[in-house]
Amino acid sequence: MFTESEKTKIENKLGNYKCPICGSFDKMFTEVPTHVISFPKGLSGYDFSKVSYIECLCVECLNCGHIRQFRLQTLLK
Numbered sequence: 646m647f648t649e650s651e652k653t654k655i656e657n658k659l660g661n662y663k664c665p666i667c668g669s670f671d672k673m674f675t676e677v678p679t680h681v682i683s684f685p686k687g688l689s690g691y692d693f694s695k696v697s698y699i700e701c702l703c704v705e706c707l708n709c710g711h712i713r714q715f716r717l718q719t720l721l722k
Contacts, residue, residue: 646676654721655702662704669708678717679703 647655655674663670680698684691701714 647678651721658720659702659704659715664706664709664711665713666711667706667709669706671707673705673707675703675705679714681714 659672659674661670662672664672678700679702681701682696682698684693684697685695686692700717702717702720704713704715705711
């Protein structure tokens with residue numbers, strides 16, 4: 646769960662965010678971070694023991710359902 650301070654920073658940066666698909670300002674933020682994950686690929690395939698990830702905030706447009714992710718580290722600066 647995000648702290649009140651984190652929620653305030655997020656709202657200050659994304660409060661006026663407009664959906665790039667439908668133009669709506671109606672949105673919902675996730676209550677916990679989401680993650681973009683990746684695995685390195687070698688000659689023998691993917692190495693699932695070496696995961697890397699980026700912590701994100703997921704924003705859903707409540708009008709059309711479009712979903713975007715924003716890097717949490719940048720939002721919370």
